[in-house]
């Protein structure tokens with residue numbers, strides 16, 4: 110019988126059920142990528158709304174800005190673990206279950222989208238106003254300005270923002286796992302912590318680190334490829 | 342033709358700012374029109390009302406029979422497509438290559454891809470950037486970036502080109518090259534150009550007519566040649582003198598020094614216009630009045646679109662009557678004289 114405490118307890122690799130390790134890895138990646146895609150879409154729309162309604166003269170725009178800003182600030186401030194619990198009834202309605210990887214999606218998206226929306230808004234504000242004005246002076250429509258100026262000109266910031274958001278989403282999926290959402294966090298908690306199997310916890314940690322590393326690298330490489338502001 | 346009638350612009354904020362006040366101007370087709378003024382004079386605000394980026398609080402801006410403030414939405418955008426604008430900081434899209442920046446306005450107007458490409462390549466050649474089509478703005482010098490911006494502004498065959506401090510961020514040599522390009526565009530494509538600047542030499546080099554703005558108002562207006570010759574208002578005189586003798590302070594130093602060394606003698610400033618600058622008037626004067634001794638203190642000749650203007654500071658020594666006669670002779674030759682220091 111191997112000991113369940115002490116330094117050596119991390120290295121009983123024979124006790125690792127690799128099949129469940131890989132399926133948990135798959136769940137983590139699936140939850141992260143799926144929610145990240147939705148977070149990107151919602152975040153960009155929300156960020157655009159915040160940006161377009163900034164300093165507007167129209168009363169409606171001001172109201173819209175205020176509502177969006179309140180939504181973003183509130184959901185950005187709620188600690189994730191509390192948000193999951195808070196959203197349990199809604200989750201149950203939306204996806205029909207409160208366990209498994211699907212159940213994590215609503216809370217993942219609702220917590221990360223406002224976070225990303227703020228980054229999107231900032232990225233748009235960082236675009237030189239003169240460039241937008243130049244497009245206006247050429248007779249561009251608002252839609253043309255969004256698709257031909259705002260999005261491409263802020264693309265490095267949008268990509269590095271989605272990288273950061275993706276990495277925190279990986280962390281959130283692990284937390285969600287603890288309350289039953291599946292993935293590596295769930296595995297580390299149930300098979301690692303509760304079964305006193307430190308090796309599983311360690312392996313799950315390393316796999317998460319590798320996923321984070323891959324996300325970061327893809328993000329950094331993409332930013333480098335699309336950023337033409339500095340000559341190299 | 343551009344007709345500005347009683348245009349004012351008041352910005353309402355915490356404090357009301359009257360940026361432009363009761364401006365009346367007429368700008369003819371095919372003309373290069375300069376607007377000069379110090380920072381905050383309201384030049385940008387005025388020019389932004391030309392393409393509807395700002396709307397006048399009162400008055401009307403009429404461009405080729407269209408009142409700009411009557412236009413909204415689609416009509417306004419279509420009118421803007423017929424006006425190019427260039428800026429101090431170029432305002433290029435960094436995420437696009439030179440070629441893609443020039444095709445940008447053509448994409449806005451849904452020109453077919455091959456046509457866009459062909460047109461942009463031709464314009465890039467016009468502005469002298471052939472071979473740099475695939476470079477990104479960050480790989481170009483300021484002057485080259487402004488050339489890209491000019492090509493972009495010309496893409497939709499505008500009837501009017503607005504230039505807001507387009508050379509202010511460039512060094513003197515590059516400034517001259519860009520001005521040369523604007524002149525070429527004006528002549529070859531017959532495009533009306535409005536040039537906003539705080540530098541008088543920009544106006545002198547390329548403009549036909551000009552206006553001087555001060556605190557939101559146009560205080561003086563007319564042909565560049567006339568204004569350089571006879572500036573009326575104090576602010577115009579300041580602008581002209583900055584330009585005429587870039588080392589004016591040096592000149593004063595030289596005059597003082599000369600007066601100290603040679604307490605006698607009169608110092609006069611001569612102004613030559615057009616063809617007079619080419620005639621040997623001074624040597625003829627010396628031949629007629631051989632008793633006079635002469636020292637050249639300072640001098641310069643400038644080219645404007647209508648001819649050259651020369652200034653010469655002379656110290657005249659000799660018999661008082663001879664000097665008066667010599668001045669009369671200069672008057673007869675239509676050279677303007679101004680006594681800087683009497684005897």
Ligand SMILES: Nc1ncnc2c1ncn2[C@@H]1O[C@H](COP(=O)(O)OP(=O)(O)OP(=O)(O)O)[C@@H](O)[C@H]1O
Nearest residue numbers: 352358360378379380381382383384385386387539
């Ligand atoms: N959008 C705005 N809101 C409030 N005030 C403005 C606005 N735009 C310009 N102004 C004010 O109007 C005045 C004229 O500004 P404008 O930019 O037209 O001057 P300018 O002659 O172009 O100066 P510069 O040479 O510095 O570009 C300034 O006092 C400026 O602060």
Ligand SMILES: [Mg+2]
Nearest residue numbers: 384385386506
């Ligand atoms: Mg200005």
